[in-house]
Amino acid sequence: MKWKQQLFGMKAYQPGKPIEEVKREFGLEKIVKLASNENPYGYSPKVKAFLESDHTNHAIYPDGYAQNLRTVMANHLGVKETQLMFGNGSDDLIAIVTRALLYPGVNTVMATPSFSQYSHNAEIEGAEVRQVPLKDGKHDLKAMLEAIDENTSIVWVCNPNNPTGTIVSDDELTNFIQKVPSDVFIVLDEAYFEYVNSPEYKDTLHFVEEYPNVLVMRTLSKAYGLASFRVGYAIANEDIIKKLDPVRAPFNNSILSQKVAIIALEDQEFIQETTEKTALGKKQFVAFCEKHQLNYYPSQANFILFEVKADSDTVFKEMMKRGYIIRSGNALGAPGYIRVTIGTEEQNEEFLRLLEEVLTELGVFA
16 A cells, blocks of 8 residues: 555654543542643533533534534634634644645654654654753753744744643744744644733734734643543634644534533633632642752643652653553653653642652662
């Protein structure tokens, strides 16, 4: 068969281990998953109430244009309905953008380590991938600008960055966008923006109005707790959306996901409570790292990447035996580190107690 040559040797995205698999493997009854940056508080109580009384007819196709959700989202963001595109999660939006703009002969610039799906999709399309190492855990925007040339089609800025949780400040981002050539598409991936509380981070939607080559991506999978409903959205000027929309699959959001998204957007009180609890939870991890002199990145997301001074895979496996699923830094381009989703106060306390136990057994702590 005539496979794309670039598919040979590629591997599918590896998500965190499923809860049921870990239960079976280690004979555990309780598992806490802190691997995929999901919301430990679930979703809005209003969503729960809706799901308990919902009588949606799932035998019919959804509205491919997501008109009701589009209207609510446009009002929520203060943008035109024609400036929006919805995806089956942010992953779908990334695939749409790369399919539209990447092909053999062009290149794409991104930080590393960052979200793996940028490079993964670029490789599938046969484009050259230019990865610029982070500097102190942050995007090295100067080096990224230097990597751009006349064949660059897309540049990605993951802000906050996954897996480090660091941000690009408003001043840094403004300076960067001003210097990127106008024919290079700039994608600002803001999957975790609801969690940011730094005064250096400003709302980026004004860039969409000021620069015709900027697209902002966000999602309802993280702070809104709707990961399984798969609702991502992009904001750009109308011309960009018109170019991208033909690439989008016709019915890429289900009837149920559209309804649930509308309800979730209306409960901003839940988002505020979630982000405040998450900020307090991060302080638990920071205190642990500082107590034990472990390096950590100042995260503005709902996770933290920190040093364990041991093999990341070993720590990952030992914590899994104790009922906690996390991500090994080896899988994220950060050996010697682990990435942990911020859980509830009780989950964080137990996790850190067990981690201290593991690192003591491994000889990291005396």
